[in-house]
Amino acid sequence: MVAINQSDEVPGRWLAFLQKMPDGYQGNLPDYDDRSWYAGTVSFPDIRGDRVGYLQFFVDVSSHRNQVASSAYILYAGVVAIILAAAAFLFVILRRADSNISTRLNHLHYLAYTDPLTMLANRKLFADRLMSSLKMAADNDRMLAVLFLDLDDFKSVNDSLGHSAGDELLRQVTRRLNACIRDGDTLARQGGDEFALVLPNVDSTEQVAAMAKSIIQALKHAVIINGREVSTGVSIGISLFPQNGTTPEELMRNADAAMYMAKASGKNCFSFYTSDLTVSAIQKITLLSELKRALSQGNITLDYQPIIHGQNGKYSGFEALARWHHPVQGYISPRTFVDLAEECGLINELGAYLITEVCRQIHHWLIQGFDPGYVSINLSVAQIENEDFGEFISSQLTHYSVPADMIALEITESALMKNKDCTVAKLTSLGKLGMSIWIDDFGTGYSSLAYLKQLPVDLVKIDASFVQDIPYNPDDLAIVRAIIGMARALNLEVLAEGVESAEQAACLNELGCHYLQGYFFSRPLVSKDVVTAVGSRESESI
CATH class of the missing domain: 3.20.20.450 (EAL domain)
Incomplete structure (x- = not known):
């Protein structure tokens, strides 16, 4: 409520106006140098309604010799109050707009690094994570593993049940894969029916093999899609840092080659990359990759x-x-x-x-x-x-x-x-x-x-x-x-x-x-x- 000096020079209609001002305004009319002043305060709230700042103003209403002059000053005070209220409102709008823009930017950033179907990391985010994991492994003299996963006979699901069924299979496979990995591991969809996994801070090849076995076991059981049982296996290729490469490109290429060796070994299994892969084996792997592309x-x-x-x-x-x-x-x-x-x-x-x-x-x-x-x-x-x-x-x-x-x-x-x-x-x-x-x-x-x-x-x-x-x-x-x-x-x-x-x-x-x-x-x-x-x-x- 606004308290004012009710002098004869302040018309009743302005007193009523001032008394109806919102609670955010606080003021009084103290005597100062034999005059009566109106003191007002305007608060600036943020988007949550918390006050983040305020402004006080003083208007002389008693030094004028006639009612018209006093009324003019009171009117001036009202205009100032309205302007300041509008400024406060604009401040809130701008803060809210800034928040919306920030939210949108965060969403765009999320989309840029996330596979929209599975909500996993995409190729770009995976490459960034692999690079940082490699640097950490090199700095701490630790072993790191890259697993390249390819679902077996996935295209037959798309061809026989339709692409929506294929998408649902990928989502269910993703849930099972997420249940297998540790905190700190990075699982990403590379595209189609291919996934990649970074295992930082591994102690032995046996630990990596155990992870590959758990993934194969997790995908062993059929999933239900549109009331039908759909089965899929997975072939996994594994490359190790620093044994099989020191760059992301080397490790991904060698893991991919090892995955094709797993396919050639009968599918639904895993294979470690080895440097003694013969020239003919590498040629076969390359030809198979090109046949897939063709x-x-x-x-x-x-x-x-x-x-x-x-x-x-x-x-x-x-x-x-x-x-x-x-x-x-x-x-x-x-x-x-x-x-x-x-x-x-x-x-x-x-x-x-x-x-x-x-x-x-x-x-x-x-x-x-x-x-x-x-x-x-x-x-x-x-x-x-x-x-x-x-x-x-x-x-x-x-x-x-x-x-x-x-x-x-x-x-x-x-x-x-x-x-x-x-x-x-x-x-x-x-x-x-x-x-x-x-x-x-x-x-x-x-x-x-x-x-x-x-x-x-x-x-x-x-x-x-x-x-x-x-x-x-x-x-x-x-x-x-x-x-x-x-x-x-x-x-x-x-x-x-x-x-x-x-x-x-x-x-x-x-x-x-x-x-x-x-x-x-x-x-x-x-x-x-x-x-x-x-x-x-x-x-x-x-």
Whole structure:
């Protein structure tokens, strides 16, 4: 409340005004040199309401000889009070704005150093932490470990369940990893399904191995995503400071190399980097890394080799063949990179990529008005054993509107027999979808009526090694005749691959082989040349 000197010169309306001033104002009108003064105080609050400063002012209200003058001074005091109140209000606004700006800057800083999906450190923050940890380790003569983690078969989760399921898997994996690490360790997501971990102040390799084992164990059990059990393993590569490098780049590179060695050793395990890695091993690791990059960038392409009907010489369908043109090494044999993918656990990713590309290409041809008949795709055992494979291939057929009977699935004899019971069950279910099942390289392994009649097979492919000398070698001729006879007895069709001469083709036709394939008819074609090639052959046949 404001106390004032109630002299006759102060109008009642101003007294009422002053008496209604807020509690933040305190004042009185003491006598000073025979005059009456109004003394006021304005407080400056901060954002929390605490007073951080104040200003006092004095206005002479009794020395004026008339009511108008006194009123003017009182009015002046009110204006000053209002100005000071506005200043205080502006002060609060500016403090609040400054706080908001500071909050926003802190949030931007957080985003710059944090992976938004997992809330872990990102590459940049990890690099900073690794650098500071290395300096501390060097100063204190301590050992440090860098672990590079790569989830096994993560792409199959994305392909079969969708990217949202893949994201949820990464979040659940992150929670399990966080439960394994110590205070002071730095866990970061490097991108995709890759993580990195810095372990400062380690006492022994055994301590590091124990950490790697605990991580593998933590990810051993399936997680539940959208009501489904999803399993994933992890391959871990480990490099040590100072044994395996003294810079962040060296340690990360060597940990990455060790991780690929873990993949090559069967996945879901860990491997320490060793300096005695052979040149060939390093080349293999490098090639695997480049194959991964080629898949992610869509640099694995498909050629299509025609399959010819033996009786009329017309195109019956095509076999899809993977091709990789390396930017430095040039053409790399499919046997080289497919075997590498199988050895290092990348075959499911490669296989899924090729199936998607085949479905996309068939869809494109159908839109153009071209019917390729069918396209055969080579499968591995790992793909068939993948519990989500049937659902995945079915989803791709639906997505690209490709009829199931336009797809033939090829699997080798040796692959079939690795896990026969599981393979037979899976192939049977795939056959029920409408796809045909072929046995590739028939005659090189377990060719017998006893097992052949158990398999849901539509066609057998005679291996090129038996076709090569068939016009001149009685043994090869006898083998091919026996295979064709066996297949006919089981109502199976027969395709001979590796036909390179007119003599071979004539001999096979005479034996009653249904389909022929080889360079005698056509080399593998790039997709854009298929329609033209078919048109030309149809014209020649008329």
